[in-house]
Amino acid sequence: MHMADALLAPAVAATMYVASGAAAGVSITKLRKDDEPQKLPTMAVTAALVFAGQMINYTIPGTGSSGHMCGGMMLSALLGPYAGFLSMIVILAIQCLFFADGGLLALGANIWNMAFYGCFVGYFLIWKPIIHSKWFGEGRSAVRKRIIAASIIGCVLTLQLGAFSVVLETSLSGITELPFGAFMALMQPIHLAIGLIEGLITAAVLCFVFESRPELLRDVDETGIALDAKRSLKTTVAILAIVAVVVGGGLSLFASGNPDGLEWALFGNADGGYSTNMGLDEENFGVSSQAAETAESIQEKTSFLPDYAFTDSDSPVGTSVSGIVGGAMVAGVAILICCAGGFFRRKKRA
Amino acid sequence: MEKALSELGQMDELAVMESPIHDLNAAAKLLSTIVYIITVMSFDKYDLSGLLPMVLVPVLMYQIAGIPVHTCFYKLRIVLPLVMAVGLFNPFFDRAIMLKIGTVGISGGVISMITLMLKGVLCLMASFLLVATTPFDSICAALRKMHLPRTLVTLLLLTYRYVGVMTQELAIMTDAYHLRAPGQKGIHVSAWGSFLGQLLLRSMDRAQELYSSMLLRGYHQHFHYAPGKPFRAKDAAFLILSCLCFILLRHINVAELLGSLIVR
Numbered sequence: 001m002h003m004a005d006a007l008l009a010p011a012v013a014a015t016m017y018v019a020s021g022a023a024a025g026v027s028i029t030k031l032r033k034d035d036e037p038q039k040l041p042t043m044a045v046t047a048a049l050v051f052a053g054q055m056i057n058y059t060i061p062g063t064g065s066s067g068h069m070c071g072g073m074m075l076s077a078l079l080g081p082y083a084g085f086l087s088m089i090v091i092l093a094i095q096c097l098f099f100a101d102g103g104l105l106a107l108g109a110n111i112w113n114m115a116f117y118g119c120f121v122g123y124f125l126i127w128k129p130i131i132h133s134k135w136f137g138e139g140r141s142a143v144r145k146r147i148i149a150a151s152i153i154g155c156v157l158t159l160q161l162g163a164f165s166v167v168l169e170t171s172l173s174g175i176t177e178l179p180f181g182a183f184m185a186l187m188q189p190i191h192l193a194i195g196l197i198e199g200l201i202t203a204a205v206l207c208f209v210f211e212s213r214p215e216l217l218r219d220v221d222e223t224g225i226a227l228d229a230k231r232s233l234k235t236t237v238a239i240l241a242i243v244a245v246v247v248g249g250g251l252s253l254f255a256s257g258n259p260d261g262l263e264w265a266l267f268g269n270a271d272g273g274y275s276t277n278m279g280l281d282e283e284n285f286g287v288s289s290q291a292a293e294t295a296e297s298i299q300e301k302t303s304f305l306p307d308y309a310f311t312d313s314d315s316p317v318g319t320s321v322s323g324i325v326g327g328a329m330v331a332g333v334a335i336l337i338c339c340a341g342g343f344f345r346r347k348k349r350a
Numbered sequence: 351m352e353k354a355l356s357e358l359g360q361m362d363e364l365a366v367m368e369s370p371i372h373d374l375n376a377a378a379k380l381l382s383t384i385v386y387i388i389t390v391m392s393f394d395k396y397d398l399s400g401l402l403p404m405v406l407v408p409v410l411m412y413q414i415a416g417i418p419v420h421t422c423f424y425k426l427r428i429v430l431p432l433v434m435a436v437g438l439f440n441p442f443f444d445r446a447i448m449l450k451i452g453t454v455g456i457s458g459g460v461i462s463m464i465t466l467m468l469k470g471v472l473c474l475m476a477s478f479l480l481v482a483t484t485p486f487d488s489i490c491a492a493l494r495k496m497h498l499p500r501t502l503v504t505l506l507l508l509t510y511r512y513v514g515v516m517t518q519e520l521a522i523m524t525d526a527y528h529l530r531a532p533g534q535k536g537i538h539v540s541a542w543g544s545f546l547g548q549l550l551l552r553s554m555d556r557a558q559e560l561y562s563s564m565l566l567r568g569y570h571q572h573f574h575y576a577p578g579k580p581f582r583a584k585d586a587a588f589l590i591l592s593c594l595c596f597i598l599l600r601h602i603n604v605a606e607l608l609g610s611l612i613v614r
Contacts, residue, residue, distance in 0.1 A: 004429045005477075006470035007436060010388045028501050040501070041564065042557040044508030045516070049553045051509070052516040053546050055351050056524065059536035069546070078550075086502060090509045097481050097489075098361055099354070100425035104477050105387045174395065175466060176436045177443035177459060201542055208547030216554060325609035330402045334409045341413025348416075 001162055001191070002095065002110055005103030009173035016169065017108030023116055024089060027082040039083055047087035050075060051094065058201050069201045072118015073127070073154045077147075077206055077218055081123040088115035113165045117158040123218075126154040131219045143220060147210055148203040155199030156192065163191035351521040358514055364417060364482040371415035371483045375585035376492035382592045383480045389596040390472045395462040396448065401469065403604040407595065408475040415483050422478035429474050430467065437466040486510055488579070519549065 008016075031039065050071045058069070071091060075084035092110050096102035102110045130150040136142040167187050171180045178186075206217065214220050365372075371379075386407065393401045412419045444459030481489075487507070494503045527537065527545065537545050579585075 002428075002432070004433050004470050005387055005391060005473035006429075006433045006466055008391065010391050013391070024499075024502065028499050031501060037569070038561055040505060040508060041561040042554060044505055045512050045553045045557040045560065046550070047505070047509045048512035048516040049520075049546075049550055051513050052351070052520045053549075055354060055517070056520065056537060056546065058542055059534070059538055078554075086505060087509070089502065090506050093506060094510060094513060097477065097486075098358060100422075100428050100474050100478065103387070103429075103473050104384060104480075105391060105473065170436060176439060177462070178436070178439040179443075204539075204543035205547050205550065206543075208543035209550060212547070213551055213554075216551075325613050329608045330405060330605050334405050337406070337409050337413050338419055341416070342418070344413075345416055345418075 001113060001159070001166060002092075002102040003106040003113070003166055003169070005105040007166075007170050007173065007175050008106050008109055009175070010105070012169050012173045013105045013108060015108075016112050020089075020108045020111040020116065023085060023120070024111075027085045030082040031086065034080075034082070039079070043079055043083050043087045044090075046075065046078060047090050050087070051091045058197075069198060069205070072115055072158060073122045073151060073199075074202050074205060076119040076123040077127055077151075077202075078209070078216060080218055081119045084123070085115050085119040088119060109165070109169050113162040113169075117161040117165075118154075121161060122154040122158045126150055126157060128219055144207055144210060147206050147217075151203035151206055152196065152199035155202055156195035159191045159195035159198065160188060163187045351517055351524060355514065355517050355521065358517075360421075361481055362485070364421075365485045367416060367483075369415045369483070371411055371479075373579070374483075374588055375579050375581045376484045376488040377495055377581060378585040378589045379480055379484055380489065380492055380496075382589055383476050385593050386476045386596055387473050389600050390469055390476075392600065393465070393469070395465055396458060397603075398461055398465045398468070399605040399609075400600075400603045401465055401472075403599050404472055404596075405468075407592075407599070408472065408479055411479055412475075415479065417479070417482055419475075421482070422475055425474060425478060426471065429470050433467060433470040437463040440466070516549075516553070523549065 005013075050069070053069050054071060056069065072084065072088055075087050078084070079087060089111050092102060092115060093107060096104060096107050096110070127150045130146050130153070131143070133146065135149065136145040164184065164187075167180065167184045170176055171183060176183060209216055210220065386404075390401065390404055393404075409419060440463040441457060441459035444462060445457045447455040448458045448461055449456045490503050490507045493506070494500065523545070527541070528534070531538065
């Protein structure tokens with residue numbers, strides 16, 4: 001799910017840097033209050049282990065394929081959300097710099113998509129409430145089942161949120177012609193399957209830790225019993241419901257304000273040779289409806305992304321042909337520079 | 351995993367080479383790289399001819415640094431799949447013909463797809479050049495100079511040190527596992543938890559020992575970085591000139607200018 005630089009407009013990338021930077025600032029402040037010097041080596045070693053662990057292939061039974069581990073949930077279950085988030089930032093930065101997994105410009109977005117959801121949403125809304133709940137009854141065996149449930153639900157949900165963010169950020173950047181809905185329909189199911197497998201792997205590792213050294217896990221004491229919770233499951237469910245309403249409401253507004261290609265073709269594509277109104281009430285449902293006009297005027301006022309109009313449209317062929325010839329010349333110059341560089345390197349070695 | 355280790359080793363080897371680019375201050379290179387990537391990404395999605403001359407910058411830098419350009423192309427296997435997955439839909443949704451070469455019409459979707467892929471390659475080339483010409487310690491020291499929080503920089507440095515150790519240890523474990531389970535692809539479901547879990551427990555203990563040894567060596571929450579290359583006049587000149595060059599290339603379509611010399 002690592003986004004490359006090419007998938008983001010600078011404005012979106014900067015926004016994501018600000019958002020991730022704010023979350024990192026809060027995490028550092030919290031960590032400083034929580035015995036930071038002692039935690040740093042543990043965070044570094046665990047982050048390095050998760051980094052290496054992500055390269056292991058886990059065979060998925062009954063299929064010919066393999067899965068990988070989910071880092072965010074595991075780190076927040078072991079180190080806590082703040083330390084886990086910072087460790088994930090470091091993992092993503094090293095992956096971006098040394099393995100080209102992601103990009104410098106896209107680092108802020110990748111931190112948000114993978115670390116923020118995995119560590120904060122995964123810990124505060126999934127891990128902590130489930131571990132402290134009364135699900136599966138009392139005792140060690142119940143806590144074990146809760147760990148499995150929290151790992152799977154956490155990985156699935158956080159990956160879904162991450163995949164949704166990738167779609168949103170790419171669409172806002174104006175990178176793809178793929179309609180928002182179609183892009184989402186492609187991304188979400190794939191990440192549902194990935195999330196499930198990652199959840200199972202995370203659950204397996206955390207259960208092993210629970211059986212061997214339960215005190216290493218957050219919210220679990222050395223006897224393997226969940227510590228007292230400060231927030232009830234009901235409160236969390238209420239928070240989740242509010243988030244769902246807000247996100248759902250926001251999305252429906254987005255959907256009605258920006259009709260997808262199919263709607264557009266149905267309601268008003270006279271230029272394309274179709275009927276302007278294919279049997280539907282344009283006043284109420286079409287792109288010229290009052291709601292669409294209001295949304296359009298808001299969009300015009302708030303739009304900060306580049307307008308992707310084709311420049312020099314007056315003489316596209318003339319300028320483009322000279323552009324192609326010039327491009328070929330540029331490629332020639334690039335090859336010449338490479339040849340010259342190679343020649344001087346060989347000469348230097350000799 | 352062995353590949354990852356060799357990639358890390360290769361980057362470290364490249365970073366300690368000597369060249370005018372290697373000699374520059376890390377902060378100057380970092381800032382210049384960021385400006386380059388932002389400039390590349392700010393090009394219009396149809397502005398392929400405007401984007402093409404941006405290729406010259408990394409190509410020239412690679413030659414000055416003495417790094418063959420093809421060394422970074424291996425990493426494209428990671429960058430290109432998602433970029434291609436997104437870009438490949440453009441020709442299907444954007445079919446308006448924008449350019450005709452003879453009788454062959456090229457749609458806007460094809461142009462925007464090629465532009466997107468080129469942007470991906472250029473951004474990768476720039477990031478790779480930065481890491482290939484700058485030791486990681488120097489990048490961390492530069493980040494600290496740029497007032498990135500001490501906690502984050504220290505964590506970055508410590509994690510980088512341990513990434514090699516952990517990867518090596520896991521590579522040995524994986525080899526041992528595959529020797530005991532020949533022909534099996536990946537780790538069997540029965541060992542999902544214990545395989546990484548055992549190393550995790552050992553690592554957590556190791557981290558405590560590491561912290562104790564750091565304390566014995568006088569660690570008091572502050573890491574002392576080796577004095578890197580100072581920010582000299584030539585670093586400032588590099589930064590200013592490179593940024594000016596990027597801005598010029600952004601606003602002047604060099605490819606079209608060159609082409610117009612031949613085609614009227």
